[in-house]
Amino acid sequence: MRLHGWGYRISDPGGNFSFESIDWTSRVLAVAMEGVGAVNSKRDQFLTHKAAVWRDRSDFVIHAALPDDGALEQLWVRRVSEDEFELCCIPFFIYDVALGDVVQTVAQGGMKYIFDHVVTKSGRYVFRAFFERKQYRYRDSVIGDLVGIGSLFEWSSPSLVAIDVHENAAQEVADYLHRKEQSGHLMYETGKTGLR
CATH class of the missing domain: 3.30.70 (Alpha-Beta Plaits)
Incomplete structure (x- = not known):
């Protein structure tokens, strides 16, 4: 990997x-990844944030697909609209996304809230x-x-x-x-x- x-x-x-x-x-x-908080399922590996820096602001969790087979980074967010969210954690593995960015999600692979793109940079x-x-x-x-x-x-x-x-x-x-x-x-x- x-x-x-x-x-x-x-x-x-x-x-x-x-x-x-x-x-x-x-x-x-x-x-x-030794201490990332990787959670395995039959389909995916979820890489979690144990202590999101703005966790107190967050009210939702979305996922971002990583290029590695089936891996997803779990992202703490604050819901802005049905499919837009403000990022409340600092990404460990995805690029071109930062704390406070407003992002849009899409349904993908049977999951409803997968990161798609940044709407507003922070x-x-x-x-x-x-x-x-x-x-x-x-x-x-x-x-x-x-x-x-x-x-x-x-x-x-x-x-x-x-x-x-x-x-x-x-x-x-x-x-x-x-x-x-x-x-x-x-x-x-x-x-x-x-x-x-």
């Missing part, structure tokens, strides 16, 4: 956002950081620094954290994560492909 095969990273520290492809190896998803950005076991000692200081910049976060597992930040601080977070990756403290990607 792969974490969506190719992710995208902001590659111009201190400058404008630009994107370069990076290959997240299969071990990232395998290790990250002005927020998603980053993901992956810590190998030998890098665990850096997690608390990294999270402390990111909170100081104004970031919110959700842990998928002991290794994978999804990071949210408003667009006015996104470059600062990208620069910080780039420095930490260069220092060997973590690996990171952005949740934005640059295609949308």
Whole structure:
């Protein structure tokens, strides 16, 4: 399995956002899923959010299909209309969707509420950081620094954290994560492909 095969990273520290492809190896998803809260059924694997950052605002759950066979990410949302919802969690695995975005759903594969597309962007950005076991000692200081910049976060597992930040601080977070990756403290990607 792969974490969506190719992710995208902001590659111009201190400058404008630009994107370069990076290959997240299969071990990232395998290790990250250790504590994701994967729930298996006969048909699907549901990847859940144990502690959605805006869970107190949410009143509904939708799903987003992942490119891996039958896997779905469960997303906490606030219902806006019959088929539109505000995202109340930070996506662990899907791209081009952020906390606070209003999304539209469709019926698919016997399920009524499957993420289809973003209707209204929130002005927020998603980053993901992956810590190998030998890098665990850096997690608390990294999270402390990111909170100081104004970031919110959700842990998928002991290794994978999804990071949210408003667009006015996104470059600062990208620069910080780039420095930490260069220092060997973590690996990171952005949740934005640059295609949308």
